[in-house]
Amino acid sequence: QSVLTQPPSVSAAPGQKVTISCSGSSSNIGNNYVSWYQQLPGTAPKLLIYENNKRPSGIPDRFSGSKSGTSATLGITGLQTGDEADYYCGTWDSSLSVPTNWVFGGGTKLTVL
Amino acid sequence: QVQLVESGGGLVKPGGSLRLSCAASGFTFSDYYMSWIRQAPGKGLEWVSYISSSGSTIYYADSVKGRFTISRDNAKNSLYLQMNSLRAEDTAVYYCARADDFDLWGRGTLVTVSS
Numbered sequence: 001q002s003v004l005t006q007p008p009s010v011s012a013a014p015g016q017k018v019t020i021s022c023s024g025s026s027s028n029i030g031n032n033y034v035s036w037y038q039q040l041p042g043t044a045p046k047l048l049i050y051e052n053n054k055r056p057s058g059i060p061d062r063f064s065g066s067k068s069g070t071s072a073t074l075g076i077t078g079l080q081t082g083d084e085a086d087y088y089c090g091t092w093d094s095s096l097s098v099p100t101n102w103v104f105g106g107g108t109k110l111t112v113l
Numbered sequence: 114q115v116q117l118v119e120s121g122g123g124l125v126k127p128g129g130s131l132r133l134s135c136a137a138s139g140f141t142f143s144d145y146y147m148s149w150i151r152q153a154p155g156k157g158l159e160w161v162s163y164i165s166s167s168g169s170t171i172y173y174a175d176s177v178k179g180r181f182t183i184s185r186d187n188a189k190n191s192l193y194l195q196m197n198s199l200r201a202e203d204t205a206v207y208y209c210a211r212a213d214d215f216d217l218w219g220r221g222t223l224v225t226v227s228s
Contacts, residue, residue, distance in 0.1 A: 002157065035214055037158070044221055045158065050214040088158050090215070100172050102148065102160040 003028060004089055004105035011111040012079050020074040020108045022089030028103055032092040034072040036065055039086045039107075048087075049074065081112050115139035115217060117209050122222030129199050129226070135192040135209030135219055143187040146212035149194045151205035152221075159205070162194065163212060177203075199226045 005023040012018040022034065036049040047056050049065035052072065064075040072089055089105040121133040133149070149161040162183040163172045171183055182195040192209050204226045211217040 037215070039158075044208055044218040045215070046218070047214055047216045050216065056216055086157075090158070090160075101174060102163065104158040104160060107157040 002106040003093060003103040004091070006087075006089060006105035006108045008106070009109045009111065011113055013113050014079050014081060016079050017075065017077045018079060018110065019076075020087050020089075020110070022072040022074070022105050024070050024072075024091065024103075026070060028070075028091050028093040029067065029072055030070040031094060034065065034067050034089055034091045036063075036072075036074045037088045037090065039088065041085070045088065076110070079112050084110055084112050086110075117211065117217060117219035119207060119209055119219040119222040122207065122224045124225045124227065125199055126228050127200060127226055130195070130197045131199065131224060133194040133196065133207055133209075133222060133224070135194075137190045137192065137211075140211075140217075142190040147185060147192045148210050148212045148215065149183060149192075149207055150210055150215070150218075151203075151207045151224075153202075153205040156205075161207070164192070196224070199224075201226050
């Protein structure tokens, strides 16, 4: 059971938009930045979003991130078949107000129909 | 180029030990915090351990605390994970990643714990 809760799967048609939610608590998402990772089949994860809504160089603006309270959301517009992957959210989890453990969501499998 | 390359994985019996290495290149390794993250077959990502740039601050996941030791050698641009008292549930692909945002990952090395 992951500390951060993500839907196991989402799907949408090519060209459409999809959102993936990540729910946590005040000890993790509520007080820390959230990152999002894309893992294509058979490959290592790749950073998509950091500090809630920032994109690393090379990540297209079709990918966006947001955070509100103890939840975060990844948005993907203009879906492409190449976006089919597992997506993970992650953040620090704080014990006694000190972030000491990084936690990931359980992952969401995106299917582009 | 900027990359991380893990090595040291393999098949080990329950209760055995293994030492993983991660070689960094293309960036100033000593400037960055680093982490180990693992992924069991068919499962999600699990953070394992974290070490500060100087090695003075270290955190572990509860699942490996007391059994695994993270370390680094900045002169050799290398990160290590000493794994002792290995269990079947430690079977996974182990990735090293550049912290804090995990913006750079290696390809991973597979550790299989089985008799």
